[in-house]
Amino acid sequence: AQDITLRDTSDSGVSVFVLHPAFFYRDLYLLLFQGQFISTFVGHLLANLVLHQTVERIHVGKKYGDIPRGIFVVRGENVVLLGEIDLEKESDTPLQQVSIEEILEEQRVEQQTRLEAEKLKVQALKDRGLSLPRADTLDEY
């Protein structure tokens, strides 16, 4: 059982992020964590993560908004990817930070357009006698 080096880098307070699909339905929901890992993860059994000073970052187009979330507990089986944030790259990002209200509004609008487009698609398929596959018939793991 090895200790993965991300643990070491977190001690110096480097930000990491977790790609977390299970959190918001349908969306690949990204959570950006800033701060330290408190628990280690050992080999593949990505142990549950406890993170403090977490910041949730929502991306819409070229804008993003940060929501401070405090302490987060993440069940390891939901973790897809852990990325180590390079602070230099972070400081010259082409993305524009906006306020929380604005990003939530943008997200709502984007969600709405997507749902409407999907409704049209489903209807179009229905009209042709087709339907979308059910999730449980797709293989998972």
Added chain:
Amino acid sequence: MLFYSFFKSLVGKDVVVELKNDLSCHTGKRRVDMDSCCRIAICGTLHSVDQYLNIKLTDISVTDPEKYPHMLSVKNCFIRGSVVRYVQLPADEVDTQLLQDAARKEALQQKQ
């Protein structure tokens, strides 16, 4: 164990890891629209791999950065083995004949 050794031999090479991340968003009775499934592909240098085929990549870039701006400031990442769909490998780094023979041997051993 075979693919663990195989990937270990590819450490230092550039690979593209395609995730199957989207499927886990669609558990249950909901219908799935495959076209809107996000399929992130991450290009990077293979740094290490473990027995569960978790992958660590360095110097990563996302193949469709407009769609996934989240990764812009990430250089290194750890990817959980269970979410990998494909690992695209450089063709000249892989001896497919050798791999095929080794896989057959392993399959025979497992049968016994």
